[in-house]
Amino acid sequence: MLPFSVLGQQQRLPLGQFSRDSIQLGELVEYTLVYRHPAAEEVVLPAEKYNFSPFELVRKSFHPTVTMGGISTDSAIYTLRTFETNAAQQLSLPVFILREQDTVHVFAATREVHVKQLVSNLAEPLQVKAITDLALVEERFNWPVVLLWVIASITFLTLVWLIFGQSIRRKYKLYRLRKDHLYYASRFNSHKDRFEKSGAPVSIEKAVTLWKNYLTKMERKAINSFTTKEIVEFYDNDEEVNTALRICDKAIYGNLQSESEGETNLALSMLRRFAKARYKTHRELISNARTR
Structure with a gap:
């Protein structure tokens, strides 16, 4: 009975999975994180401030906790992208278990996604041509700013005239x-x-x-x-x-x-x-x- 007792005391691991096996640079990919735990256990999933390196978080969506038979299921979908050029990108997200004054980090198994290499042959060394001459840029009149100033001036003068117009006319006549x-x-x-x-x-x-x-x-x-x-x-x-x-x-x-x-x-x-x-x-x- 001892091996079964030890097995019951082992911590459950969250499940993490990419929606695709391969992506391109900057392409969006979804990562789903699911964790099943006793209903009495307080669990927090990673939020926006978490470091998703080598990926960048674009958006996230959490699903309401579902409890059946004393077991609760928490899940979230993270939309990610990467600009790293490594052929394989790995990610393992944790869940945070709150226990009195302590917090336990439990990580899902590491998952991997492959980055498609669009450039197959690269000439070595690269020929770089330096152009240090200043390029002449045609000066453009900032019409939006001028229009904004004109509208603001007309509005201001109109308000002044509506408020002080009668007094101004009287003083001018005098x-x-x-x-x-x-x-x-x-x-x-x-x-x-x-x-x-x-x-x-x-x-x-x-x-x-x-x-x-x-x-x-x-x-x-x-x-x-x-x-x-x-x-x-x-x-x-x-x-x-x-x-x-x-x-x-x-x-x-x-x-x-x-x-x-x-x-x-x-x-x-x-x-x-x-x-x-x-x-x-x-x-x-x-x-x-x-x-x-």
């Missing part, structure tokens, strides 16, 4: 309004000063024309084509505009400025003051606007 007013005021004062020094009616005419053109742009109405009466009516019969324009008309067309230069200077000052008041009104309208 900037243009102030710039136009400073330009007008500088030229108008120049014509007024020239009239005070020379008394020439042409200076009055240029000052009034500049005033009308400035209001035309600011009001977006053809004020420079209006008559004096139409301008007064447009500004709701403003007394100051009416008085100033009539004095200027009399000085320009009646050549009476020499008799009342002080009155004409006062009229020009009135026009300048009115234009400044209209500038302030438009500035407040733009600043307080929320939707235009």
